[in-house]
Amino acid sequence: MKTETIILFLSCYSLIFSLSPQATGPNTATWIGDSLPYIGTKTLKQLTIPGTHDSGTYWLDETPMPGDSAPWIEAATVVGEALFVPTSWIIKGWSHSQDQIFYNQMKGGMRYFDVRSGWDNKTQTWVVHHYVEGRPISELLGNISQYLQDYPKEVVIVEMTHFDGYPTQANIAQLKNMALQILGNYIYPINTAFNFTLNDWVNSGKRAIVTMESGAADGIWPGECIYNTYADSPVIKTMINFNTATVAQYMNGTWANELFKVSWTLTPDADTVFQGAELGKPHTLIELADSGNPYLPQFWLNMKAQGYRVGNILIIDHYEQSSIMQVIYDMNGIPVNN
Ligand SMILES: *[C@@H]1O[C@H](CO)[C@@H](O)[C@H](O)[C@H]1NC(C)=O
Numbered sequence: 001m002k003t004e005t006i007i008l009f010l011s012c013y014s015l016i017f018s019l020s021p022q023a024t025g026p027n028t029a030t031w032i033g034d035s036l037p038y039i040g041t042k043t044l045k046q047l048t049i050p051g052t053h054d055s056g057t058y059w060l061d062e063t064p065m066p067g068d069s070a071p072w073i074e075a076a077t078v079v080g081e082a083l084f085v086p087t088s089w090i091i092k093g094w095s096h097s098q099d100q101i102f103y104n105q106m107k108g109g110m111r112y113f114d115v116r117s118g119w120d121n122k123t124q125t126w127v128v129h130h131y132v133e134g135r136p137i138s139e140l141l142g143n144i145s146q147y148l149q150d151y152p153k154e155v156v157i158v159e160m161t162h163f164d165g166y167p168t169q170a171n172i173a174q175l176k177n178m179a180l181q182i183l184g185n186y187i188y189p190i191n192t193a194f195n196f197t198l199n200d201w202v203n204s205g206k207r208a209i210v211t212m213e214s215g216a217a218d219g220i221w222p223g224e225c226i227y228n229t230y231a232d233s234p235v236i237k238t239m240i241n242f243n244t245a246t247v248a249q250y251m252n253g254t255w256a257n258e259l260f261k262v263s264w265t266l267t268p269d270a271d272t273v274f275q276g277a278e279l280g281k282p283h284t285l286i287e288l289a290d291s292g293n294p295y296l297p298q299f300w301l302n303m304k305a306q307g308y309r310v311g312n313i314l315i316i317d318h319y320e321q322s323s324i325m326q327v328i329y330d331m332n333g334i335p336v337n338n
Pocket residue numbers: 121122166
């Protein structure tokens with residue numbers, strides 16, 4: 001082999017290696033605080049924060065959330081009947097996208113939470129949901145508050161959306177008050193110009209940004225400050241092409257005033273759910289995610305080669321079985337061998 005070839009081979013190898021799960025790097029539990037020498041002077045618009053999609057689906061019961069629906073729910077009924085199992089099992093399998101409680105997700109490095117908040121009128125509580133209901137929102141926010149208390153240099157972004165279950169304005173005000181009660185001491189003053197640095201944010205002690213899709217008031221940030229994108233496809237190639245195009249558009253200066261969110265997620269459709277009854281096909285959302293997650297490092301290398309940033313928030317399903325943290329360290333210029 002010619003020397004140039006060997007050098008090229010070695011440098012490619014080390015880049016891929018640095019993105020592999022074996023590479024070291026900051027402890028994921030304290031990575032923000034540990035990385036301040038590298039990223040402290042950057043603003044959120046200059047960073048990419050890792051998070052989970054449908055963050056609260058680590059536990060779901062069998063109660064449908066009124067108003068939340070998907071084209072594949074009917075397919076789940078057919079598959080359930082064909083396999084002689086309750087439809088709710090099939091629905092849960094395609095709704096459950098994370099395994100860990102929020103405290104553990106934060107330990108694993110996640111700093112953004114997608115909190116789909118629904119009103120359960122029967123129990124008069126706000127619960128997380130994804131077609132079916134999960135734990136009370138108060139527990140999810142309680143985990144975040146506990147983490148911020150235990151780890152004084154860590155930050156978090158919480159987005160509360162999908163207010164299903166037909167809540168009244170008074171119910172929504174109740175959600176806002178609950179968020180203020182649990183996280184209020186940690187909420188950073190609204191600054192949608194995003195012209196504060198990570199150092200400013202950490203040093204203020206007010207290390208949470210909490211948004212609501214409606215009813216934001218009293219320091220809760222407006223939902224519009226985060227711009228969401230997702231491919232809405234179960235096909236890996238379609239998802240990659242979608243993200244390639246949206247990142248290019250973002251880099252063009254579109255969405256300059258929001259936190260731009262990129263979803264490394266596959267979304268089931270009716271066919272995915274039907275095929276889930278076959279051998280050798282994903283049977284659950286977690287398995288579908290596991291099929292797409294391995295493509296993230298190469299996608300990042302392609303974006304990096306063009307000088308692109310993959311949004312300000314990057315979310316994923318089944319994060320702990322992915323390379324998201326290695327990718328995030330590289331995206332933010334954090335050395336992995338320190
Ligand atoms: C919600 O519950 C309250 C109190 O039980 C009841 O008055 C109201 O009619 C219910 N709303 C709906 C939409 O079922």
